[in-house]
Amino acid sequence: MTTQTTGRRIVTNIALSLDGRYARPEVPEDMSWVMPYALTDVARDHLTSLWEPATTALLGRVNAEGFLGFWPTVIGAEGVDPRDEGFAKWLVGTDKVVLSSTLGEAAPWERTTIVNKPTAEVAADLKATEGGDILVLASAGVIKALLAADAVDRLALTVFPVFLGGGPRLFEDGLPPAEWTLTAQSAGEHGTLCLVYDRVRGGLTG
16 A cells, blocks of 8 residues: 655645535535634645645636635735745746636636646646646535546645535545545644545555
């Protein structure tokens, strides 16, 4: 049984409620339930540990529009947390791949490539190139497709102590069997829990 120690890794990061949801049932774009927890030290340190070894961001179109509409405004803002500004600078300056069937080839953001191909195929193409980790930032559709293809090497979760009582789940029935090992864990303010799992290859589940 082995975890990947060389080459590029596909690292996915997403926030979940305690009942396994990543969005509210009525208004999926309302992420106000995340904010009290996302601004904690443990959540900021967790995100920092993920982007520092990454050299590519992989996003879906909706998240790209949200992330790249907000985070550049953080740079140089008065009173900004250094970890938030560090992430913002990384996001602006790193190579970005956005999966979209509706955006044209001309990306509206710097250092961005628009790709209209199956998610797992894009991930495999990126892994075949040189570089650091490939970080998927909270794009649930992208993460689901990668999990379905057993293409995730590192699964990072930030779990918040709330029940949303409905809404889409990250882990759906029918995923391929997979074994994971817990490589990092931390708990912080308001019950925020950050977990990092690495995929174990060659074990009982393959």
